[in-house]
Amino acid sequence: MKPQRVAVVVGVGVLGASVGWNLSRSGVDVVLVDAGRPGEGVTNWSFSWANASNKTASKSYFDLNVAGMEAHRELARTIGPDSWWYPDGHLRWAADPAAERRLLQTAELLTSWNYAVEVSTGAEVRRRLEPALTLPDDIPVLFYPDEAWVHGRHLVSRLVSEAVAAGAEHRFGTTVRDISTGADGSVRSVALSDGSRLAADIVVNAAGPDAADVAGLVARHLPMRREPGVVTRIGCAQVPVRRAMHAPHVEIRPDGNSSVVLHSREIDALIDTGEEPSELARLLHELARQVVPDLGNGHITQTRVANRPIPADGFPSVGAWSSVPGYYEAVSHSGITLGPVIGRLLASEILSGERDRLLTDFHPERFAA
């Protein structure tokens, strides 16, 4: 009988939890390791919008994100949608004619790729979807009915519970410090900061923004971009919006029954000027209350600057690295959208050795040179 393979998943954000859940339900012995608590890395500090409308940089990346949205729907059918899956669509509009033209051009491209988008007006949106918004009556507003937002921490917690029920072990609050290889160069074991060592045939690097450090443990150079973002949570007695939206200068989404999440690329641009996070949060709150005046009654509860986990060319790095058999990567921005599909495709690659065509452009080997 072939000995059972052991997979150590390094990092339990949305990507590690998705890979670990898929492997454990396929009968692999899985150990989930996280330096902190599962789901409390960048997965908890994300705008968390599941979409492909913002992923038109290449057709293969768009297709992967469309598959990501479908994988979420499938996951919601399999484990249930409770407390993590909010498929209420997404709204987007612009403040000036040039930006408006660009949005409408993107909508045309997306329509030609069979992606659902409806063009509405400010007045219609207020009447049908979001009564609390202030936006001009006659401006065009794009509505993407198939998009969603995801409660990342809750999703991770569900996947971890399901993986544990299928037999996975976990080590939380301990860091992977070393990955040892055997005489043939393949993965053998993983050393943890608590002094213990885990035997491993498979190591999945899902360490998010720290993925380059974990890659370094097998002498692999994984080039990553530095692209921090700031997210703030506003506590409110009643959440005045029902879905995620891109207003001209700020992104707004619900975050459960008593909280709203805010993000803005314009405010991200101030991070490196040395502005305090509390000031960035105040600016976000100010921008958001211009769109949703009721948010003026809310108060800032949490703010965090987090690094996006982005390989240097901007695209995911998913799959095996042939120089170290048994070592795999699951590293990506847009990880909220892509977590379930990357989890499924990478687990299938690990189990079968076959690579899905959706991953063709996102091989870790492209950084080998």
Ligand SMILES: Cc1cc2nc3c(=O)[nH]c(=O)nc-3n(C[C@H](O)[C@H](O)[C@H](O)COP(=O)(O)OP(=O)(O)OC[C@H]3O[C@@H](n4cnc5c(N)ncnc54)[C@H](O)[C@@H]3O)c2cc1C
């Ligand atoms: C401001 C902002 C907005 C975003 N908006 C969106 C969006 O709207 N839609 C979208 O799809 N994506 C978005 N993203 C990206 C998305 O949040 C990430 O791609 C995704 O959360 C990455 O998940 P992860 O599991 O790779 O990383 P993480 O959630 O960070 O998990 C990695 C885990 O690895 C652990 N770890 C690290 N090193 C070690 C080690 N040596 N040993 C053990 N554990 C280790 C950490 O403790 C952490 O828990 C956004 C990101 C940011 C910052």
